[in-house]
Amino acid sequence: MDDQLRAAFDGAWQLLVRGAGDRHSPVHTPVVASVAADGTPAARVMVLRAADRAAATLRFHTDARSPKVSALADGAVQVLAYHPGAAIQLRLSGTARIDPALADTAWAQATPFARRCYLAVAAPGSPLPVPGSGLPPAVEGRKPSEAELTAARPNFAVLVITLTAIDWLHLAQTGHRRARFRCDENGWHGEWLVP
Numbered sequence: 001m002d003d004q005l006r007a008a009f010d011g012a013w014q015l016l017v018r019g020a021g022d023r024h025s026p027v028h029t030p031v032v033a034s035v036a037a038d039g040t041p042a043a044r045v046m047v048l049r050a051a052d053r054a055a056a057t058l059r060f061h062t063d064a065r066s067p068k069v070s071a072l073a074d075g076a077v078q079v080l081a082y083h084p085g086a087a088i089q090l091r092l093s094g095t096a097r098i099d100p101a102l103a104d105t106a107w108a109q110a111t112p113f114a115r116r117c118y119l120a121v122a123a124p125g126s127p128l129p130v131p132g133s134g135l136p137p138a139v140e141g142r143k144p145s146e147a148e149l150t151a152a153r154p155n156f157a158v159l160v161i162t163l164t165a166i167d168w169l170h171l172a173q174t175g176h177r178r179a180r181f182r183c184d185e186n187g188w189h190g191e192w193l194v195p
């Protein structure tokens with residue numbers, strides 16, 4: 001990779017690592033897109049929990065019962081983020097998997113209110129007769145106790161996406177720039193593209 005490609009690649013990972021740690025960053029809530037078995041596209045916003053450059057992974061949390069888990073796990077996914085301040089769009093391609101080994105630590109680090117979502121009685125996407133949270137009435141509107149949250153733990157899953165390609169687009173009045181980075185057995189390679 002030449003110096004300019006290297007700088008773009010470094011910048012992309014900087015946005016991802018900072019985005020994971022800063023809830024005010026627009027990269028904190030990227031869109032994660034998948035394709036269902038029948039070919040239907042599905043995209044949703046998810047909170048980026050961690051970005052690991054060395055492992056080329058992104059980490060997300062979700063409900064293990066949600067239909068997206070089977071659509072995402074072991075399939076091709078694309079993560080889309082745009083940082084207006086940097087004027088950089090990142091389109092990150094890779095494969096997703098559920099990692100049970102990471103779930104206990106991530107669960108322990110989540111706040112009680114964040115963990116409360118996983119107490120929902122039925123799976124996300126289940127029909128409701130009236131508008132509602134799906135939570136058991138006993139925990140509605142208050143912080144649940146650690147004992148109450150025990151039942152939620154099996155519903156919590158960590159989704160890890162291993163990146164294989166990064167499409168980097170920088171918008172500038174002086175001329176847009178676009179680069180594609182791909183990972184193979186020898187590491188990451190980059191090339192410039194027409195924006």
Ligand SMILES: Cc1cc2nc3c(=O)[nH]c(=O)nc-3n(C[C@H](O)[C@H](O)[C@H](O)COP(=O)(O)O)c2cc1C
Pocket residue numbers: 029042043044045046047048060061062063066067068069124125
């Ligand atoms: C700002 C924001 C953050 C979200 N974060 C997550 C998240 O981290 N994990 C998650 O499963 N869903 C998250 N959601 C909800 C999803 O976008 C989606 O509505 C829900 O998971 C159902 O998606 P599905 O039908 O594809 O399973 C978030 C939504 C918004 C608006």
